[in-house]
Amino acid sequence: MSTSTEAGSSFRRWLRRPAIVPLARIFVVLVCVSLVATDGWLILKAREVQLREAEIETSNLASALARQASDSLKKADTVLLDLVERLQVDGMSPQQLQRLQGLMRQHVYEQAELHGLFAYDRNGNWVVNSFGEVPPGANNSDREYFVFHRQHPDDHDAHVGLPVRSRTTGEWIIPLSRRLEDAQGNFAGVALATVSIDYFRQFYATFDVREHGAINLALNDGTLLVRSPFREDLIGSSIARGKIFTHLLPHSPTGTALLPSVIDGVERLFSYRQIQGYPLVVITALAEEDILADWRADTHRQLFVVSLLALLLALFGFYLLRLIKEGQRIEVELVATRDALRSFNKRLEQQALEDELTRLANRRRFMHALQDEHSRAARSRKPLALVMFDVDYFKQYNDIYGHSAGDECLRTVADLIRGGQKRPADLAARYGGEEFCLLLPETDAQGALLVAEQIRMALEDLALPHAGSPGRRLSLSAGVNVCLPQPTLASGIESLVQGADKALYAAKASGRDRVVLYDGKVDELIG
Numbered sequence: 001m002s003t004s005t006e007a008g009s010s011f012r013r014w015l016r017r018p019a020i021v022p023l024a025r026i027f028v029v030l031v032c033v034s035l036v037a038t039d040g041w042l043i044l045k046a047r048e049v050q051l052r053e054a055e056i057e058t059s060n061l062a063s064a065l066a067r068q069a070s071d072s073l074k075k076a077d078t079v080l081l082d083l084v085e086r087l088q089v090d091g092m093s094p095q096q097l098q099r100l101q102g103l104m105r106q107h108v109y110e111q112a113e114l115h116g117l118f119a120y121d122r123n124g125n126w127v128v129n130s131f132g133e134v135p136p137g138a139n140n141s142d143r144e145y146f147v148f149h150r151q152h153p154d155d156h157d158a159h160v161g162l163p164v165r166s167r168t169t170g171e172w173i174i175p176l177s178r179r180l181e182d183a184q185g186n187f188a189g190v191a192l193a194t195v196s197i198d199y200f201r202q203f204y205a206t207f208d209v210r211e212h213g214a215i216n217l218a219l220n221d222g223t224l225l226v227r228s229p230f231r232e233d234l235i236g237s238s239i240a241r242g243k244i245f246t247h248l249l250p251h252s253p254t255g256t257a258l259l260p261s262v263i264d265g266v267e268r269l270f271s272y273r274q275i276q277g278y279p280l281v282v283i284t285a286l287a288e289e290d291i292l293a294d295w296r297a298d299t300h301r302q303l304f305v306v307s308l309l310a311l312l313l314a315l316f317g318f319y320l321l322r323l324i325k326e327g328q329r330i331e332v333e334l335v336a337t338r339d340a341l342r343s344f345n346k347r348l349e350q351q352a353l354e355d356e357l358t359r360l361a362n363r364r365r366f367m368h369a370l371q372d373e374h375s376r377a378a379r380s381r382k383p384l385a386l387v388m389f390d391v392d393y394f395k396q397y398n399d400i401y402g403h404s405a406g407d408e409c410l411r412t413v414a415d416l417i418r419g420g421q422k423r424p425a426d427l428a429a430r431y432g433g434e435e436f437c438l439l440l441p442e443t444d445a446q447g448a449l450l451v452a453e454q455i456r457m458a459l460e461d462l463a464l465p466h467a468g469s470p471g472r473r474l475s476l477s478a479g480v481n482v483c484l485p486q487p488t489l490a491s492g493i494e495s496l497v498q499g500a501d502k503a504l505y506a507a508k509a510s511g512r513d514r515v516v517l518y519d520g521k522v523d524e525l526i527g
Contacts, residue, residue, distance in 0.1 A: 028313045028314060028316065031313055032310045032313055032314070035306055035309060035310065036306060036310070039302055039303075039306045042302075043299050043302060046295055046298065046299075047292065047295055050291055050292055050294070050295045051258075051269065051291060051292075054269050054286050054291040055256050055269060055271070057286065058256065058269055058270070058271035058284045058285065058286055059254075059256055059271040061207065061209075061215075061271070061284045062254075062271040062272060062273040062282050062283065062284040063254075063273055065204070065215065065217075065273075065282045065284065066273040066274075066275050066276075066282040068203070069200075069217060069275050069278075069280060069282060070275045070276060070277065070278065072113040072195065072199075073158075073160070073176060073195070073275070073277075073278050073280075074277070075111055075113065076111070076113065076114055076176050076193040076195055077158045077176060077178075077193070079107045079111070079114070079117065079193060080117075080158065080176060080177075080178050080191055080192075080193045081178070083100070083104065083117060083119065083191045083193075084178050084180060084191045086100055086103075087100070087119055087127075087180055087189075087191060088180060088181065088182075088188075092121075092127055092128075097127065097128045100119075100128055101128050101129070101130070101132070104117040104128070104129070104130035105130045105131075105132075107130070108130045112196075112199055113195055113196060113199045113200075114193060114194070114195065114196070115166060115169070115171060115173050115194040115195060115196040115199075116129060116130045116131060116166070116168060116169075116173075116193075116194045117129065117130040117191075117192070117193055117194075118130070118140075118191070118192040118193075118194070119180070119189065119190070119191050119192070120139075120140050120141075120146065120189045120190045120192070121188070121189040122150075122186075122187055122188050122189050123139070123141060124139045124140050124141025124142070124143075124146055124189075124190075125138070125139050126138040126139070126140070127189065129168070131168050138167070140167070140190075140192075143161070143164065143175070144161050144162050144164075144175075145159055145161035145175045145177040145190065145192065146177075146190050148161070148177075149177060149178075149179040149187070149190050150187055152179075153179075153185075153187065155179065156178070156179060157178075158176055158177070158178055158278070159175075159176070159177050159178070160174065160175070160176055160219065160278055160279055160280060161174070161175035161176075161177060162175075162219075162223060162236060163175075163197060163223075163225050163235050163236050166194060171196065171197070171198060172196075172197040172198070172232070172235055173194040173195060173196060173197060174194070174195040174196075174197060174225055175192055175193075175194055175195075176192070176193045176194070176195055177190050177191065177192045177193070178190070178191050197225065197226055197235065200217060200225075200226040201226060201228065201230045204217075204226065204228035204230075205228055205229075205230070207228070209228070209284070209285070209286060210286060210287065210290035211287070211289075211290055212266055212268070212287030212289060212290055213268070213284075213285055213286045213287055213290060214227060214228065214229065214261070214268070214283075214284075214285045215227070215228040215282075215283070215284050215285075216228075216239070216282070216283040216284075216285075217280065217281075217282055217283075218239060218280070218281055218283065219279055219280060219281075220245075220249070220274075220279040220280065220281060221238075221240060221245075221279075222238045222239050222240025222241070222242070222245045223236060223237075223238055223240075224236065224237050224238070224239055225280075227263075234263065239262050239263065241262055242259070242261075242262040243257065243259050244257070244259070244270060244272050244281075244283060248272065249272065249274070249281060253273065253274035254271075254272065254273045254274065255271070255272055256269065256270065256271045256272075257269075257270055258270075258288065261285070266287055266289075267287065267288040267289070268285035268286060268287050268288060269285060269286050269287075269288060269291060270283055270284070270285045271283070271284050271285070272284075352364075353365035353368075355414075355429075355430040357407055357410060357411065357414075357430070358410055358411055358414035358430050359414070360414050360417070360418060360428050360429050360430045360436070361427055361428065361429035361430070362429065362430060363429065363430070363431055363432060365427075365429065366427065366429035366431065366437055366439065369427045369429075369439060370386075370439060370493055370496075370497075371493060373425065373439060373441045374485050374492060374493050374496070375485075376441070377441060377442070377483075377484070377485045378485035378486060378492070380442075381484070382441070382442045382484075383442065383443060383444050383445075383482050383483065383484050384439075384440075384441055384442075384443075384482070384483055384484075384485060384496065385439075385440040385441075385443040385444070385445070385447065385448035385480065385481070385482045386437065386438070386439055386440070386448075386480070386481050386482075386496050386497065386499075386500045387420075387437065387438040387440065387448055387451065387452045387478055387479070387480050387500065388431065388435065388436070388437055388478065388479045388497075388500040388501055388503070388504045389413070389417060389435065389436040389437070389438070389452075389455070389476050389477070389478050389504075390434060390435050390436075390476070390477050390478075390504055390508065391409065391410070391413055391434040391474070391475075391476060392466075392469060392474070392475045392476065392477055392508070392512040392513060393466060393468050393469045393512075394406070394409070394433075394434040396466075396468025396469070397409060397466055397468055397469075397474070399468070400466075400467055400468050409464070409474065410430075410434065412459075412462070412464070413434075413436065413459065413476065414428070414430065414436065416455050416458045416459055417436050417438055417455055419455070419458065420438050420440075420451045420452075420454070420455050421438075422451070423441075425441045425442070426438070426439065426440055426441070427439040437500075438451065438452070438455075443482070444482060445480065445482045445517055448480045448482055448517075449480055449515060449517055452478040452480055452515045453478075453515050455476065455478070456475070456476045456478060456513070456514070456515055459474060459475065459476050460473070460475065460513075462474070471513060475512060475513035476513065477504060477507040477508045477512045477513060477514060477515075477516075478503075478504065478507060478514075478515040478516070479499075479500045479501060479502065479503025479504030479505070479506065479507055479515075479516055479518060480500065480503055480515060480516070480517045480518065481496055481497075481499030481500035481502075481503055481517075481518040482517075482518075483495065483496045483499070499518035500518060502518055503516045503517060503518035504516070506518075
């Protein structure tokens with residue numbers, strides 16, 4: 001204990017040294033600088049993490065959409081290959097075309113991405129289509145895909161053409177076509193599968209690219225086929241001047257870059273992916289503003305918190321010397337607080353031994369006092385009296401007047417019993433429910449009976465109405481027991497309580513509103 005006291009005294013003396021103030025200021029500066037530097041580093045790392053996660057998100061989305069576009073075109077191309085084979089092998093007889101038309105209609109019905117299937121002869125005239133009758137004089141020789149196949153005899157791959165409006169329905173479509181040849185390998189026409197742009201529009205709309213994000217499907221030359229959010233005026237427009245088509249795509253089929261949009265100038269994180277087997281590229285983009293929105297909000301909060309902490313540390317530094325000077329005063333206040341706490345704890349302990357309703361001693365305190373007074377009476381060879389009270393017909397009182405009135409009744413009775421405490425050693429207590437006790441040290445039977453009768457009479461004088469009592473007023477029954485404790489008799493306390501309880505029972509059994517002293521006749525009455 002002495003070592004601890006000496007250490008505390010040394011520490012307080014060190015706090016009073018003049019050098020402590022400059023040291024405290026240096027400490028505050030170092031902490032503030034470290035806090036700002038650490039927070040700045042964390043902010044930059046958080047920005048990198050946000051951008052990295054967005055890069056992964058856009059890259060995965062581009063990969064998934066490229067796979068979807070490839071699958072859609074492959075399904076359409078598979079149907080187209082079957083159509084080409086049937087036209088070149090089976091010919092174009094009326095019977096064959098009629099059967100082929102039904103098959104084409106079935107393919108369009110089963111594949112949501114297909115808008116229609118068509119076949120044209122070498123002059124561009126309609127031969128057969130999935131919509132039914134061929135319109136009179138219908139000719140598609142002016143279409144880009146028809147001109148392409150007529151001018152490229154060595155190209156037997158599927159050709160993805162420029163987006164056009166369907167002459168059948170007026171919808172925007174992406175033409176996927178193949179060259180038809182006769183037995184000598186000469187140009188015999190074109191087989192065409194039209195892919196619905198609305199199908200891609202609806203599919204792309206299911207993806208959340210936040211407020212300013214975008215999804216693009218374009219040809220390798222930069223011709224825009226579909227854009228989400230959808231803008232019809234952009235279909236067929238060119239985005240070839242963008243860095244994806246001028247710098248990135250020629251060197252790698254996939255990539256990610258933070259670039260300004262050639263359409264609206266918004267800075268976006270773009271991920272692109274070339275569709276394998278087709279001259280198409282999928283481009284997904286998230287706006288930098290959307291990506292870093294949460295990061296900016298977090299940064300503002302962090303800067304506010306760091307600024308607040310720096311301000312608090314500065315204030316701490318300015319007031320450190322004053323706090324040190326006030327240390328002695330605070331120490332005195334702490335001692336006073338300690339004493340107040342002790343006093344408060346003492347009051348709490350006292351409350352723990354007090355009945356909340358009546359403010360009399362509770363049963364716990366009564367039993368402690370009974371043991372103490374019993375031991376004292378045994379040593380001094382003086383009598384010890386105990387009076388037990390019970391409010392007559394209290395249950396009926398509660399039932400008639402209510403619990404609030406019952407509580408008030410108990411408080412009134414408690415005040416009267418408290419008046420029986422004539423000396424410091426006397427103790428009035430609530431024993432339980434409507435039962436009360438009055439412990440009277442150094443009191444003989446005559447004195448205890450007198451005190452009990454005075455309390456009973458005091459309640460009688462109040463004449464409190466009680467409709468459930470035969471006397472129409474509130475009354476008390478009391479049992480008195482007096483003993484001369486023996487030091488060697490361990491059961492004296494129990495006998496004292498039991499005797500008083502029996503006397504109380506006898507008082508109630510003989511008509512209530514009376515005081516009975518415990519003796520042999522009481523046992524005979526109870527028996």
